[in-house]
Amino acid sequence: MADQLTIRETAAPAAGVRVPSVNIYAPQWRNFVFVAPFLFFFTTLLIFPLFWGMWLSVHKADTFSTGRFVGLDNYVRLFHDKVFLQSVWNTFYFVLLTVPTLALIGLFLALCLNRRTRTAAVLRTLFFSSSVLSVTIVTLIWRIVYIPNVGLLSTIYGWFGATAPAFISDPSLAMIGIAIATIWWCIGLPMMLFLSALQQIPQDIYEAAALDNANRWQTLRSITLPSIKRTFILVIIIQIVLQFQLFGQAWLMTRGGPNNLTKPIVLYIYETAFRRWDLGMGAAASEILFVLILIAAMAQYLVTRNKGDQA
């Protein structure tokens, strides 16, 4: 009796119209409401300025007007501006100094600190702690380090009767000085990314390698490094994007000097757009920076792209 009752109950709707089964993955448009605030700000603060910047870069624009259409005139002026070309070179030089160093030191620290000891935990915190500082604090600390005669560096060199290199004023060392401060500031993120990647490697393949007679170097080269290849690419791309945007350190430590040798593109953009009020040219320089970052990151991705390598 109970069985018959159940059958009738479940069979009843089927006799009339077929009730569609519920697809739990079907989109529920009311959920759009939750995304809407983000989309609003994403559009108004990112998408719109992106296109507005492109529009500005082909116009003669200053603070008071967005003047007339000038075509590629702003770009032509840029490429005739030696200061701009110098800033492009400076930026590339800075990226070249910082990105590989950040990736390698980050990897080295992660390899050293990937263990479950209290010392490793303390050191991980210590190395990451510089990342939470603002650029103002970082540059202040490093200016104190670099200050001639009384700075930390001079003091240490003084103990050995030597003269410290003039990292801020020497034209050949100024960018290296900024790069050192930047590496100190930014090392936390690559280290943490590498640490998380290292911790994702299954322990048993290390055990298999131990049974396969692999020594430390063979294990690092054949097991660890290939396993974190994707993270390595990620770190490189993130750092390229970040370091191309060098501004604060250069502005606060050297003001772009000496002789524009530490002036990066962003500082050039700032000076052009907001000090000389040539918004059109500033926008054009921004577009070039945008394209440079895009190319660098894409090139990195394409060169090291995973060729059918599956986990």
Add this chain to the structure above:
Amino acid sequence: MTANIEIRNVSKQFGAMTVLDDLSLSIKAREFVVFLGPSGCGKSTLLRMIAGLETVDGGEIAINGERIDHLPPGKRGIAMVFQSYALYPHMTVRDNMAFGLDNIGVARDVVDARIAEAARILEMPHLLERKPGQLSGGQRQRVAIGRAIVKEPKAFLFDEPLSNLDAALRTRTRIELAQLHQRLQSTMIFVTHDQVEAMTLADRIVVMNNRRIEQIGSPMEIYERPATKFVAGFVGAPAMNFVDVAIDRSGEVITVTFANSTVIATDIASNQVVDGAHTFGVRSEDVRIAPTGQGNVNGKVDVLERLGERTLVYTRLSDGQIVVASDAGNSRVAVGDTVGLAFDGRKSHLFNETGRAWHARRA
């Protein structure tokens, strides 16, 4: 190449917890030994200690008379197949197999020859250039075994290698492992919690429980003459039936008395058995279904498991104890029936409260 493995008074602690306690075991060359036991009994730890993946806190391990417990894993001359296969994901199958040989500088042509031979044995020459991510679970399993074979080790260690395979593949791989053992004539140690794997593969089974060895013996010895109540309950599906009884040792053989006063004569010699509370043990195939009132006791059928060639009848006695009987595949018994249960006293076992076992006299 094969190996005698000698494990002497081995102990292992993880912090304050002892996982293996003064354990000794001797494995003969060319023997297939299975470590069988429930999760957490220490069987995998013991295997990993032989492999060198865990340190030995006490005692020693020797292969062919030479102490190896101080050697790193790669220097012990053993190969291991992991439960998760532990293949190197970024290397091709060929590179996975060659890695261990390259590390010790084996000549290229020797490496190639060994890989070709292993691939032929395992029927996987077409997989050599693929990466593990492009293989099915069963194929990965073969590669893991292949990686062990090419090293031509003194002993193979298997850590639950079949547990990630589906039922059909598990059965097939089990047979292939048995064939591989016959072909290679190597010492093999296999860890499992699956008694079917243990019974079908092993020359000898080492039943482990709670930090120690409960029994070492051939599969049929373990099945027919379990050393302890734990072994009797753990090996065999369904588990052995246990019924609390009173015993009478006045005769030459023990007679047991059930709660309903039924008396059954066993074939267990009285002079061996000590006093105390006892449990009567009998396997389901030694319990026959009889018409109501014609067996030793009556039971009410709770559950039927029809396995095809036989039917397992789960019955509940009047005092609530469960007894499983094995009936014909086309058994007419239905759930709710009251049936008689006839025990074969000659094949019964007796256990005391410490778990010690007594069996029927040997024929």
